[in-house]
Amino acid sequence: MTGNTSNKMERAFLAAYDSYADALFRHIFFRVHDRELAHDLLADTFARGWQYIESGKHVDNMRAFLYKTAHNLVIDEYRKHHEQSLDAMAEDGFDPKDHVGEGAVYAGAEVKQFTMALERIPREYREVVLMRYVDDMSPEDIALVLGENANTVSVRIHRGVAMVRKELGLNEEEKL
């Protein structure tokens, strides 16, 4: 009977929700800059993820799998609405800020600057910088999400961070 395995799967999936929902939400938010859209995409991520698992496919690395699912949904979303740059949005009067609670999302001007800086670097660098630093993922996991090899990812992270630092007017630092 598959009952037991299914229950195990359910529990594992819910545990993954508990562990990664916030981080995934953050990741999606920093890529779409829209709280509501980020929330919907997060819900879709878990819905798609569960459909995949339910179809009997095996998932080794739940975290990387969920990020990959979210990543694909974000890309679909970009394609739907063309890529809207944050600069263009700012010209239209868009000011990235949280719409819920105490407006704590872009808590400081610095985080906002960081977001703007991220928007100004090419997408493939933006993705890896977000995953490496904001989501605290290893280059190996990022490689799994993107379907690239870990070395390529490491190089990209390095370059991406240098770009962000430059945008922010910070000095290069070897330590990173």
Place this chain on the structure above:
Amino acid sequence: MKDKFEQIIEGTRQVSLTPREKADLRGEVENMTRKRLGWPAYLALVLLLGTGVSFAAEGALPGDALYAVKTSFNENLRGSLTFSREARANWQARIVERRLEEAAELALAGKLDADTEARLASELEEHAREARELGDEKVDARLSAALSAHTDAIASADTGSGTSGAVMMSAKIETGTALELELDQQAGTLEAAIQELEEDLKSEEAQINAIGNTEIDF
């Protein structure tokens, strides 16, 4: 010493779901995993809608033998395979449209009796409420558009036969919409409001009949 970059990164951690959002979505994920539908259900849906009874039932109207298959089976199955809030709202709105389409079709054929009309209206109210709860302004607009398009159709189909049934049906539908905001109030208030609206409609009905008499020549 933390450098500036690291401080900024730490600041980004403040972006998160509210505890409420996190709990709500967890509930949804939990329901989804309990439903145990997924792939087999998709397969069933494709097979059923592709062939056979379920497909035949899609065209059923109230009173047809397959109507129950359409509403209880097809619609529920499709609903249970819809996960995002937006998709669920749209599906509920689609059901509202389906009920309206059925009412219009029956009214056109002169077969919309009081029982059917009451059943359709109450079902419609229920789905409209659900659609509104789940959806945003886009869904509201979709519902309003569907309601006004179909109530016109139902009313004009009805003027020829001179019965008030379909007009009452549209009245009830509109009542459902208008009363949406007051639903939490007691049932008594609701009934009084319906009666009031029905009275309003009598004069409207007279007007429609007058128009029908001059424009539609049987």
